[in-house]
Amino acid sequence: MLHEHHPLIGREIAVRKVTPLNIRAVADGARFVLRIDPAQAAQAAKAFGSPLPGKIGDVTVSKGRLAVRLGPDEWHLVVPLTEQEAIETAFAKLYATVPHSLVDVSHREIGIAVEGVAAMLALRSAIAFDIGGMPVGTGCRTIFDKAQIILVREAEDRFRIEVWRSFADHVWGILDAASREIALGI
Amino acid sequence: MLLIRCPYCEAERPELEFTYAGEAHIARPADPSKLNDDEWKTHLFIRSNPRGTHFERWRHQHGCGRFFNAVRDTVSDKFAMTYKAGLPRPTETELEKARS
Numbered sequence: 001m002l003h004e005h006h007p008l009i010g011r012e013i014a015v016r017k018v019t020p021l022n023i024r025a026v027a028d029g030a031r032f033v034l035r036i037d038p039a040q041a042a043q044a045a046k047a048f049g050s051p052l053p054g055k056i057g058d059v060t061v062s063k064g065r066l067a068v069r070l071g072p073d074e075w076h077l078v079v080p081l082t083e084q085e086a087i088e089t090a091f092a093k094l095y096a097t098v099p100h101s102l103v104d105v106s107h108r109e110i111g112i113a114v115e116g117v118a119a120m121l122a123l124r125s126a127i128a129f130d131i132g133g134m135p136v137g138t139g140c141r142t143i144f145d146k147a148q149i150i151l152v153r154e155a156e157d158r159f160r161i162e163v164w165r166s167f168a169d170h171v172w173g174i175l176d177a178a179s180r181e182i183a184l185g186i
Numbered sequence: 187m188l189l190i191r192c193p194y195c196e197a198e199r200p201e202l203e204f205t206y207a208g209e210a211h212i213a214r215p216a217d218p219s220k221l222n223d224d225e226w227k228t229h230l231f232i233r234s235n236p237r238g239t240h241f242e243r244w245r246h247q248h249g250c251g252r253f254f255n256a257v258r259d260t261v262s263d264k265f266a267m268t269y270k271a272g273l274p275r276p277t278e279t280e281l282e283k284a285r286s
């Protein structure tokens with residue numbers, strides 16, 4: 001049971017002062033990296049059972065399934081654990097007619113939710129681009145301090161980080177330090 | 187920090203998401219076995235290294251993962267423009283327009 005060992009389980013950073021901030025590990029899901037010819041993306045969306053974003057950087061969320069388009073032929077998918085098998089089966093069937101690759105990376109990554117009016121401030125401590133200019137409902141791969149992450153803006157003040165398990169503790173440590181500064185108002 | 191526009195993501199992204207990948211538009215010889223050692227050396231190792239406008243390859247490694255081309259001034263470090271891999275070298279007029 002790998003899930004029980006994930007380094008952030010049960011941990012939470014909460015700042016409840018003037019600028020509330022809540023950072024927590026999100027419920028685990030199954031994750032896939034999908035690589036497919038963009039011209040065949042409609043077929044993949046059928047197998048996925050939800051729409052796939054058509055523009056690089058766009059995000060779709062439907063029925064608890066999250067899809068981020070990371071590159072011209074690459075999508076990052078996060079789905080509830082209970083649907084993992086059905087999705088794998090559907091894509092295996094699609095493989096007969098449309099070559100693609102669907103790789104299960106569920107145990108490679110951890111999701112972190114960063115929420116609250118100070119969320120952007122906390123993220124800014126380690127992300128180099130203008131997060132304020134990032135529209136709600138978009139996502140991208142980027143660098144958080146030294147670690148590669150996928151950042152999704154789910155709402156005006158709610159973000160989701162997807163980070164490799166081995167980098168999770170490092171990212172958490174920086175968020176922790178940033179939130180202490182926010183708590184102290186410095 | 188330098189901001190570089192990725193032509194695939196269509197967005198300005200921080201420099202640290204990118205890796206440099208050498209001079210652009212260097213075509214591999216159509217028939218490598220026809221080359222003598224000197225010509226092969228030139229193809230592999232000799233680069234123009236200009237002072238000023240440089241056509242170069244970059245990779246958006248920690249983003250979309252794509253290689254693309256850029257035109258950068260090696261003196262000012264300013265990017266004139268970036269464009270998708272496989273597109274021809276922009277003309278002087280296009281560059282002038284991008285710079286203004």
Ligand SMILES: [Zn+2]
Pocket residue numbers: 192193194195196246249250251252
């Ligand atoms: Zn890109």
